[in-house]
Structures are given as C-alpha cells and as structure tokens.
Amino acid sequence: MDINYxxxxxxxxxxxxxxxxALEVARGGKKVVLIDRAKYAGSKNMYGGAIYKxxxxxxxxxxxxxLPYERIINSHSWAxxxxxxxxxxxxxxxxxxxxxxxxxxxxxxxxxxxAKKKGVYFAPNTLVKKLIQxxxxxxxxxxxxxxxxxxxxxxxxxxxxxxxxxxxxREKYQPKDVILxxxxxxxxxxxxxxxxxxxxxxxxxxxxxxxxxxxxDTNAIFMMGFLYTFKDTLMLGVGxxxxxLAKNKLNINDLLEYxxxxxxxxxxxxxxxxxxxxxxxxxxxxxxxxxxxxxxxxIIAGDAAGFINSVHFEGTNxxxxxxxxxxxxxxxxxENSNYSQGFLSLYKKExxxxxxxxxxxxYRNIIDRxxxxxxxxxxxxxxxxxxxxxxxxxxxxxxxxxxxxxxxLSFLKDRNLKELVKDGFAAFRCVLDIFFGR
Ligand SMILES: Cc1cc2nc3c(=O)[nH]c(=O)nc-3n(C[C@H](O)[C@H](O)[C@H](O)COP(=O)(O)OP(=O)(O)OC[C@H]3O[C@@H](n4cnc5c(N)ncnc54)[C@H](O)[C@@H]3O)c2cc1C
Numbered sequence: 001m002d003i004n005y006x007x008x009x010x011x012x013x014x015x016x017x018x019x020x021x022a023l024e025v026a027r028g029g030k031k032v033v034l035i036d037r038a039k040y041a042g043s044k045n046m047y048g049g050a051i052y053k054x055x056x057x058x059x060x061x062x063x064x065x066x067l068p069y070e071r072i073i074n075s076h077s078w079a080x081x082x083x084x085x086x087x088x089x090x091x092x093x094x095x096x097x098x099x100x101x102x103x104x105x106x107x108x109x110x111x112x113x114x115a116k117k118k119g120v121y122f123a124p125n126t127l128v129k130k131l132i133q134x135x136x137x138x139x140x141x142x143x144x145x146x147x148x149x150x151x152x153x154x155x156x157x158x159x160x161x162x163x164x165x166x167x168x169x170r171e172k173y174q175p176k177d178v179i180l181x182x183x184x185x186x187x188x189x190x191x192x193x194x195x196x197x198x199x200x201x202x203x204x205x206x207x208x209x210x211x212x213x214x215x216x217d218t219n220a221i222f223m224m225g226f227l228y229t230f231k232d233t234l235m236l237g238v239g240x241x242x243x244x245l246a247k248n249k250l251n252i253n254d255l256l257e258y259x260x261x262x263x264x265x266x267x268x269x270x271x272x273x274x275x276x277x278x279x280x281x282x283x284x285x286x287x288x289x290x291x292x293x294x295x296x297x298x299i300i301a302g303d304a305a306g307f308i309n310s311v312h313f314e315g316t317n318x319x320x321x322x323x324x325x326x327x328x329x330x331x332x333x334x335e336n337s338n339y340s341q342g343f344l345s346l347y348k349k350e351x352x353x354x355x356x357x358x359x360x361x362x363y364r365n366i367i368d369r370x371x372x373x374x375x376x377x378x379x380x381x382x383x384x385x386x387x388x389x390x391x392x393x394x395x396x397x398x399x400x401x402x403x404x405x406x407x408x409l410s411f412l413k414d415r416n417l418k419e420l421v422k423d424g425f426a427a428f429r430c431v432l433d434i435f436f437g438r
Contacts, residue, residue, distance in 0.1 A: 003139050003149055007031045007121070009330045010141055010150040012128045012163060014041050016051075017302025017319035017326075018156035019111040019120075020059045024327025026119040030334055033148055034112075034120050035141065037127040042108025045158075046183060046280040048313060049228030049235045050099040050208060051107060055317035059324055063114050068107075069100035070231040071199070071206030079264065080382040081213035081225075086264045087385045094205060101206050101230050131163055131298070137339060138167070138297035151339045152330040154299045156323055159281045161304035169300055170291030175243035176371075177289065179282040179310065182252050183237030184260075186272035190232040196268055197229050206230075210313075211238075211265075213382040215258045219248050220375035225259045226313070227268070234269060236260065239282060239310075241371065252279070282315070283308055287357070287364035294329075294344035301326040309359055311366060318356055325350040362437025369426045369433075376423045380415065 011022045014036035025032040038044040050073055057064045074096045079088035116122055123143075132140035132147060140149035155163050159178070164170050193199065197207045211225030223240035238255045245252055259265050285291075285306035293300055301307070302319035309318065329347040333339050351357045370377060387410070391403045411420060 001135055001137065001139070003134060005139075005149045005151060007033045007148060007150045008334055009033075009152045009154065009327075010035065010148050011154045011156055012141060013156035013158055013302070013304070014038070014108065014112060014122065014124070015045055015156060015158060015302065015319060016107075016111065016316045017304070017323035018154070019108075019115050020320045020323030021154045021156055021301060021327040021330070022120040022323075023059065023115050023118055024324045025330055026115065028327070028331040030331060032120050033123060033150070034115065035123045035126050035128055035143065035148070037125070039125045040105070040109070041112045041122075041124060042105040045104045045108060046181075046278040047104055047316065048183070048208075048226045048237060049101050049103075049230065050313065050316075051102055052314070052317045053098050053100065055320040056100075059320050060111070060114060066110070067100065067102065068110055069102040071101045071203045071229055072097045073099040073101055073206040073208050073228070075197075075205065075207045076210075077207070078210045078212070080385050081211050081262060081264065082382050082386045083216045084263060085386060086211075086213075086262075087382070087389060088209075099208070101208075101228050103230070128157070128163065131166060136296055138295065152297060152299065152333055152344075154301060154323075154326045154330060155304050156302045156319070156326070157304050159283045159303045161300070164291060164300050164304055167295055167298065169293075169295060169298075170285075170306075171289070173283070173285070175246055176241060177283065177285050178242050179239040179284055180242045180245060180252050180279065181237055181239035181282055182256050182277065182279045183235055184256070184274050185276035185278075186234045186236060186269050187232065187275050188234060188269075188272045192271075193229055193232065193234065199229065203231060211259060211262075212378065214378040215255075216379075216383075218250070218379075219244075220379050221245070221248060221250065221255070222371050222374045223255055223378065225255075225265075227265065233275065234272065236265070236269060241284075242281075244374075282310060284310060284367055286367060287360040290360070293348050293351070294341055296341050296344075297339045299326045299329060299344055299347050307356055307360065309363055311363060311370075321354060322351065322356055325354065325356075358438040362434060364433075366430050366433055369430055373423055373426045376415075376419065384411070 008030040022034040075092040077090035079086040209227040221244040225238040228235040283306040301322040307318035308315040
C-alpha cells in the first residue's frame with residue numbers, strides 16, 4: 001500500500017487501556033501517538049475509586065512505587081439495604097493491599113507522565129473524528145486538526161467507542177447492555193473521615209462499601225451503590241441498569257438521593273460538601289456480546305471491547321492488561337509487516353490465555369441470571385434477612401421455635417414456590433458457572 005505513515009501505531013483514548021497499549025509499543029522501540037479528546041488527561045473519565053496493584057505493577061513496573069494514591073483499601077463491605085436499616089458483611093485485613101483509592105485525574109496524569117518519559121507522543125485536546133481506510137485496511141485517523149497515518153490503530157476509546165461502531169466491529173448497545181452510573185465527590189476533613197470510618201492517620205487503610213437493595217416502593221431495579229474513602233473526600237455513587245430506569249421512568253439521581261438519605265449512609269456523609277457530580281456508562285455486554293476484536297489494521301481493547309467484570313467492580317485492570325496485549329500484538333504485526341485481520345487475531349489468542357477472557361467466559365451468564373432474579377435480590381431477600389435478624393436479636397419472650405417456623409413458612413406465603421425454586425436454581429447455576437469456568 002502506498003501510504004506515507006508518520007508513526008508506527010496510533011492509540012485512540014488515553015485512559016488506562018490506551019496508556020498501557022502505547023507504553024508497550026514504546027517499550028518495543030516503535031513510534032506511537034496517543035490521542036485523547038480531553039484537554040487534560042483524565043478530565044473526561046470517571047470511576048468509583050479503586051485501582052488494582054497486580055495490573056499496575058505489571059504495566060508500570062518500578063514506577064508503581066510513585067503511584068499518587070490516597071489510601072490503601074483493605075476493608076471491603078457489602079450491605080443489603082432495607083428502607084430503615086441494613087445487614088452487612090465486612091472483610092477487613094491490613095495485610096490485604098490489592099486495591100488503591102486514587103482520583104482519576106491524578107491517575108491519568110501520573111500514567112501519561114510515565115508514558116511520555118518512555119517515548120510516547122501524547123496529543124491531548126484532540127478528537128478523533130473518523131478512521132481513515134484504504135483498500136480494506138484502517139491506515140490512520142482524522143482529527144479536527146490533522147491526519148495521522150499508521151499501519152495499526154488501537155481503539156481504546158471507552159464504552160461509547162463510536163469508532164468501533166463506525167467499523168461495524170460491534171453492535172449498537174441496547175439499554176439492557178449498559179449501567180448508567182452517577183457519583184458525587186464529597187469533601188470532609190481528613191480527621192472526620194478517619195473518625196467516621198475508623199481509619200489511621202497514615203493513610204495505610206481505607207474502606208469500600210457496596211450497597212444492594214431497592215427503595216421499598218420501587219419496582220425491581222438492578223442497582224448497586226458504592227462508597228469509597230479517600231484522603232479528605234468520599235466518593236458516593238450508584239449504578240443501575242438503563243433499561244430498568246427507563247421502564248420505571250426513574251431518574252438515576254433519585255437512587256443516589258435514596259442512598260444519601262438512608263440511615264446507614266447519611267451519618268457518614270453528614271456536613272460534607274459536594275465538590276463534583278459526574279455520570280458515566282458501564283458496558284455489561286460481557287463474553288456473549290463481545291465485539292469483533294480485530295480487523296485489518298485495527299485492534300479494540302478495554303471498555304471499548306466491553307472488558308469489565310461488574311460483579312467484582314473490576315475494569316481498570318482489564319483495561320490495563322488488554323491494552324498491553326493490544327500493544328504486544330501491534331509489535332508482532334510491525335515485526336512481520338502483516339496487519340491483516342488474520343494476523344491480528346493473535347490478540348484474541350493472547351486474551352484467551354489471560355484472566356480477561358477466562359473470567360469473562362466464566363461470568364458470561366451470571367449477570368443475566370442475577371438480572372432475571374433482580375426482584376428477589378433487590379426487593380425481597382433484603383427484607384427477609386432483616387426479619388431473620390429481628391428474630392435472632394429480639395429477646396421478646398416468645399418461643400424461638402414458633403418464630404423461626406413462622407419465618408420459614410412465610411417464604412411460602414409471601415412468595416410462591418415457583419419463584420423460590422427459580423431463585424435457588426439461579427443461585428445454583430451461578431455456583432456451577434464459577435466451578436466449571438475457565
Ligand atoms: C461509576 C463507575 C465506577 C467504576 N469503578 C471502578 C473501580 O472502582 N475499579 C475499576 O477497576 N474500574 C471501575 N470502573 C470501570 C473503569 O473505570 C473502566 O473499566 C476503565 O476506565 C476503562 O478504561 P479504558 O481506558 O478502556 O476507557 P476510559 O477510561 O473510558 O478511557 C477512554 C478514553 O478515550 C477518550 N476518547 C473517547 N473517544 C475519543 C475520540 N473519538 N477521540 C479521542 N479520544 C477519545 C476519552 O476521553 C477517554 O480518555 C468504574 C466505572 C464506572 C463508570
């Protein structure tokens with residue numbers, strides 16, 4: 001092909017995925033241009049708050065030591081909410097240091113500085129408008145200002161990936177395929193956070209809380225709230241399935257207000273000042289709706305490919321590692337001067353060997369199974385857990401046997417047997433999915 005390439009690889013999107021891909025290419029000694037539409041790296045991005053050590057160490061190696069995190073998160077709790085209270089499980093261990101609370105802006109700034117030092121050319125404030133194609137191959141990108149040409153383009157442009165859609169690499173998302181999420185950054189002084197969450201001054205511990213359960217008068221909505229402790233801010237947010245929100249004519253903000261006024265959460269955020277409000281989508285397409293990952297001259301990675309495991313709140317690690325594998329594939333293609341879809345399918349083989357496609361395969365039906373049973377998970381069992389603990393904790397001078405018997409029989413009274421069997425079957429199949437996963 002007669003094209004004047006001005007670089008070896010173009011990466012669109014400077015989130016964790018794009019930076020990791022660009023870094024891999026630069027480490028391989030090739031020229032790479034990393035493009036992002038945001039004026040400042042990270043200013044268009046949003047997440048809950050935790051990034052994970054193993055993937056960071058793999059990508060940033062010795063530079064990991066300089067990560068500007070705010071707290072190490074070593075207390076994780078999951079709470080089932082009822083309108084008036086909650087039942088929660090906490091896992092807390094100071095030796096557990098996989099998750100770090102870090103603001104997205106600081107994370108991206110740090111990642112890009114490292115990438116630039118390793119030779120990545122970074123073009124901020126540059127929107128990629130379309131891909132340039134010739135003879136059936138992607139050969140570059142057109143931005144508002146100029147055109148860049150390279151034999152390989154890596155799409156790391158996040159959940160909306162208009163460029164992947166342009167190439168028909170993936171289908172248009174349906175509302176059920178995405179979670180709409182909103183988050184507030186709430187300022188409190190450091191000491192108040194430490195007192196409220198029982199944290200140390202030296203920032204060596206931090207907390208994350210996940211909340212499940214719908215407001216009582218709401219139809220079943222697949223939703224999850226989250227709260228992360230930072231140095232002198234809290235991140236409080238909620239995500240809900242877009243189809244459920246639309247069906248119930250509910251605004252996601254109503255769910256955030258519900259959490260903010262809940263007895264469990266209100267005291268934790270009391271007197272906090274809202275610094276920031278942001279919204280973002282999370283793909284839930286998973287393994288079954290995975291896009292075509294490569295085409296002639298192009299590779300797709302990170303959120304753009306739907307690589308996320310929302311059951312475990314993992315996304316940045318999928319983005320970092322898939323970016324690295326995309327970069328590695330680009331290097332092999334350059335070495336062999338072969339940019340065809342056939343050659344680039346090496347990327348899928350690499351992903352298959354990694355935790356990314358193993359886990360996405362294992363969880364391929366779990367989200368749908370949980371989604372189908374959302375009325376039980378969100379509207380029914382939180383209240384049955386509450387009833388159970390009311391019996392366990394009430395010294396009400398009534399026969400425990402009678403109370404527990406009535407409690408067990410109440411499952412049949414207020415829920416028909418068919419629904420209970422479906423719940424049990426769904427739970428059992430989730431366990432089997434994990435046991436027989438890859
Ligand atoms: C509410 C919420 C909470 C989350 N919590 C967590 C968590 O706690 N831990 C975790 O690991 N993950 C979490 N995630 C998921 C995580 O944020 C994503 O998986 C991760 O950011 C994906 O990285 P990425 O690089 O693929 O995409 P992104 O981070 O979305 O980056 C895409 C980049 O592409 C740029 N871009 C897009 N289009 C163009 C274009 N046409 N031209 C130029 N640039 C473009 C954007 O500006 C952006 O910088 C959360 C997500 C949400 C929404």
